[in-house]
Amino acid sequence: MGTDRANGSLFTKIENNIATIEFGHPASNSFPSVLLKRLADEFNKLSTDDDVHLIVLKSEGEKAFCAGASFDELMAITTEAEGEAFFSGFGNVINAMRNCKKLTVGRVQGKTVGGGVGLVAACDYAVATEAAAIKLSELSIGIGPFVIAPAVERKIGVAALAELTLAATEWKNAYWAKEKGLYAKVFETIAEVDKEVEILSEKLAGYNPEALTAMKKVLWDNTQSWDSILTKRAKISGTLVLSHFTKNALEKFKK
Structure with a gap:
């Protein structure tokens, strides 16, 4: 069952x-700011939990994995400060995932847009279904995927980032995402994905946790500057969202 709470839900088991974080929201598992903060806080907390050797990130239901940031909140931005705070939401989660001492496995059951693609890119390993197409639609509404771009580029490279970003109205299918390195494996059904995630998680959780933490550090080498970079990027989006172009585009999109 999906959640019907306006602020969404977040549960950790x-x-x-193995810590399994499951997030949900009635609007295709999109993220209001308050839910993004809860997710960032959860990664920070699990980072220091000695009982946790590995994190699995998943979302509710069988349809969309994540529709990105809350559209209603995006529409409500009226100042640059509000804009920067809003766009910092995904940046804070990506930095929390990056700085977390535990490796993260993403379980992606369906379509993913915008900031959701950033979340998948910030996982250390991701398994997806054939239905898990991706899209970065930000340019089509007058902004850009500036905050998540470093995470996406780190996984799929500049050329694929450009292809995904500039074809802002095009879905790229799960096999395209796998070929570019966003997904490690793609399966036909959710049941097959869950089985794969279970087998992999059990294996990883049985390895030396110190080795896993050391490997996590190696994988994220040379990203220390992201704390300041993602904040700067949030300012760019926070300014652009107030432009006439974006306001008009959002109104059209809403209708």
């Missing part, structure tokens, strides 16, 4: 040294 810890079992056999």
